[in-house]
Amino acid sequence: MRTAAVIGTGLIGTSAALALAGRGVVVHLVDHDAERVRTATALGAGTEEPPEGPVDLAIVAVPPARVAGALAAAMESGLARGYLDVASVKGGPRRELEALGLDLSGYIGTHPMAGKERSGPLAASADLFEGSPWVLTPTRDTDTEVLNLALELVALCRAVPVVMDADAHDRAVALVSHTPQLVSSMVAARLREADETAVRLCGQGIRDVTRIAASDPRMWVDILSANPGPVAEVLSAIAADLDETVRALRALTSAEAGERREGVSGIEDVLRRGNAGRARVPGKHGAGPAAYEVVAVLISDRPGELARIFADAGRAGVNIEDVRIEHATGQQAGLVQLMVEPAAVTALGASLRERGWSVRP
Known part of the structure; x- marks a missing residue:
């Protein structure tokens, strides 16, 4: 070309x-x-x-x-x-x-x-x-x-x-792309009128779930308008799960022990099915999901700190497979979560402590 x-x-x-x-x-x-x-x-x-x-x-x-x-x-x-x-x-x-x-x-x-x-x-x-x-x-x-x-x-x-196949593609992206966008936006919409005290408690979980809710609405209206049927089918299945989960949660408030057991069973069912689905998400380089361990390190919010911790991990001979940062509300610090192979956890933790890092258990 x-x-x-x-x-x-x-x-x-x-x-x-x-x-x-x-x-x-x-x-x-x-x-x-x-x-x-x-x-x-x-x-x-x-x-x-x-x-x-x-x-x-x-x-x-x-x-x-x-x-x-x-x-x-x-x-x-x-x-x-x-x-x-x-x-x-x-x-x-x-x-x-x-x-x-x-x-x-x-x-x-x-x-x-x-x-x-x-x-x-x-x-x-x-x-x-x-x-x-x-x-x-x-x-x-x-x-x-x-x-x-x-x-x-x-x-x-x-x-x-x-x-x-083109239609198989459209059903696939309805599941892995288009529906997540809508669900993320729906969760984020709950924050719009939330009490400021609640919003200040936002942690990494809500940030992960609502990240894509920042996308351009006009662009997504165009996309969803072109694939409404498959997206509606996935949302319908999610709505059924939501109905069952709501009923299970309400059962947990019941005075009847049998109803509470049913509620626990319903909540556990959706969580376990979620575990099973999450385990199918491809891991690094598109390979099967990998079970990495997390080494959590307190890190200050100033220039060069990330470069320094990556360099120190390299000196320990450990490859960082993935990384996430959980920021501390109102503080110039946070936790950097280093994902590594399970066999490397002990050596990396010890090496980082020797170099002055505060490694969290």
Whole structure:
């Protein structure tokens, strides 16, 4: 691939353009918002100049509702040898394209499973997709050359290709992406009118659950509007669990011992099913879930402290598999949780204590 066109210079489009430009591909940027194109160009994502002839690949990075129209316009103008989109919903846009009567042999639907709470070109980065799954949804009509161009794009962005049926993809993302967004927003909405005293008690748990609630509502309305059925099905199952859990909690207040036992059983059931589901979430590098141990260390909030503790862990010969920071409310300190292999816990704790760190049990 020597040339590409990116239609839509938001987070995903600009990040793909940055990755391609950084690897020597000439990228032509297109967007109805001229200011966003100028911003992406200034970041080094490509050029505002139109291509002199067909580019190798056109990447359509617009909201799902606009995918079919943008692709149709690009195809009719002969913009590229191959076309793909990166929308988070795949079945609907393809059916819209089929209804337009276009030759879809030169098109493949794709979806990079990466993103941020922030949107727009200023949030973009060339390494956004690195190590993330990038779904490809070819059909029997997809031209081999177009599939190869899509695979080359995935490789240049250092992502991991995953081939799926379009409708199966939409059901999958309803479960692992779209529903979590809504649930996160629903939990965060409870904080809106909460007493200030309660809000001040927010810890890492509520921060984890509500992190993605900071996402752009307009973007998510576009996404959810394109995949309402599968999302509603998942939410319906969650609603059933919520009803059962509410009944179990109310049973715990009963004066009858039998009802209380049923309540305990109901709560335990949903928690254990949650354990089982969480255990299926892929671990580091996409491998199976790993059972890491936590070494918790008190750390001050000043420049260089994180670098120092990572360096000290390296001197102990221990690899940090993952890391989290739990900030102390109202204090310039917090707990850094270093996730390591179980066999490394004792050695790392002892080494860090020797170097003056306060290791918590």
